[in-house]
Amino acid sequence: MLPYTPEQGTLADIASHRLAQSIVTGELAQGQKLNEAELAERFGMGRGPLREALRHLEGMRLVNRIPNVGARVVVLDRKTLSDLYAVREALEGMACRIAATRMTDDEIDQLRKLLDSHEKQINKQGGKVYSQKEGDLDFHYQIARGSRNQMLMDMLGSEQYQLLRMCRYRTSRNAERTGPALQQHRHIVEALAQRDGELAEMLMRRHIQGAWHSISEMITKEDEAAA
Amino acid sequence: MLPYTPEQGTLADIASHRLAQSIVTGELAQGQKLNEAELAERFGMGRGPLREALRHLEGMRLVNRIPNVGARVVVLDRKTLSDLYAVREALEGMACRIAATRMTDDEIDQLRKLLDSHEKQINKQGGKVYSQKEGDLDFHYQIARGSRNQMLMDMLGSEQYQLLRMCRYRTSRNAERTGPALQQHRHIVEALAQRDGELAEMLMRRHIQGAWHSISEMITKEDEAAA
DNA sequence: TTTTCACATATTGTCGACAATCGGAGTTGC
DNA sequence: GCAACTCCGATTGTCGACAATATGTGAAAA
Secondary structure, X not given: OOOOOOOOOOHHHHHHHHHHHHHHOOOOOOOOEEOHXXXXXXXXXXXXXXXXXXXXXXXXXXXEEEOOOEEEEOOOOHXXXXXXXXXXXXXXXXXXXHHHHHOOHHHHHHHHHHHHHHHHHHHHOOOOHHHHHHHHHHHHHHHHXXXXXXXXXXXXXXXXXXXXXXXXXXOOOOOOOHHHHHHHHHHHHHHHHOOOHHHHHHHHHHHHHHHHHHHHHHHHXXXXXXX | OOOOOOOOOOHHHHHHHHHHHHHHHOOOOOXXXXXXXXXXXXXXXXXXXXXXXXXXXXXXXXXXXXXXXXXXXXXXXHHHHHHHHHHHHHXXXXXXXXXXXXXXXXXHHHHHHHHHHHHHHHHHOOOOHHHHHHHHHHHHHHHHHHOOOHHHHHHHHHHHHHHHHHHHHHOOOOOOOHHHHHHHHHHHHHHHHOOOHHHHHHHHHHHHHHHHHHHHHHHHHHHHHHO
């Protein structure tokens, strides 16, 4: 369903995928140096495919590369995240507006069911908070699909969602915004069901702004704790 | 000034750059197969750096790659361009709104001077229509810079502008929209000068919509001529 | 004639080794 | 004590050769 299913293609694709997963989950710390030889051996492949994977991750903005120096895991500082959420607000707002006119009734129904399953997971509170988080990305991606805009889907899916997941893992410990977020999701779906694109866009923008404020506060607390 | 200045770094960067240029200018036709060995020899390098360059171009959406099959120049069909312009409208609209609050007076003045030089070029009509086109991209990029959003600048600069340039070269023969476009540019700058972000966004969105309509008609004519 | 299969060729994927470049330890001079 | 310089180790950049896979051709069978 989601675009980041484990690929079985070339070694470069596998390496790219495993690296992305390690970066997103924090297994590889932000700013950490990525040694080609070491990673190649760990993955049981030569340096060629690994270098191609690094180029790919560079395109996805998950690593920063400097010629003749090497690659490092990207650092998600406040400014970067702020920029990310601003872009997301514009893109996902647009996705919502268009999806309101292009999604089928079936797709909207499936969106409702998705939220139902999220609600059950929240009520169970089975400790697995993060899986609900991944579900949240499912929700957003389904709306992007509803826009029928392939470029938009690619941008949100292949790049931004990875950065978002990274951010989520980083701040997942003290994540308590699941309740209000679910309510906002429901409102968005209802706006879509009524084919009210302008409202759907506005609700999505507010939803993302709210998420950013929540994240921003967490970062502030972290910074203060670190100081 | 623009992000596509000739790099002097690794061979992979050079290859990526030369390939991007060839693709954008149409020297490499849309959908054309890209043979690694042939290109490597033409550029006087091994296949390793060239493969890395292809990975990079894949990330920029200038080529489509299929594992074990090869890479092809992307095909800009109507749907792809429609998607591109829709995304651009959202992103550049956002850039305008934010730039209205963040650009310095100096930067806005430089924008005015840029438009003055464009006007002179148009009046001269020195055959070099395309150079005005590149200037148009300068205009848009300066506004993106004015937003102070690095991610937005990267997205507009490294990916979308390449596709846009490609589209421009393809349809540059019968390009006559320079006049009205310049007027719209001037209106946008005035909105920025008045720090009216909402107006600036609206004007930019209309500007891009107008450009899309113009392009769309050209494609229709081309399709009819081909049929 | 058409379809299908097998083979030959071309192209991509991968590896190991070598060259080029960078960062840091140690030294020297002020 | 501090700055700059030099050398060395480590890491990245590059190449050529080999293996794996796909594509195209031709022959054989229906």
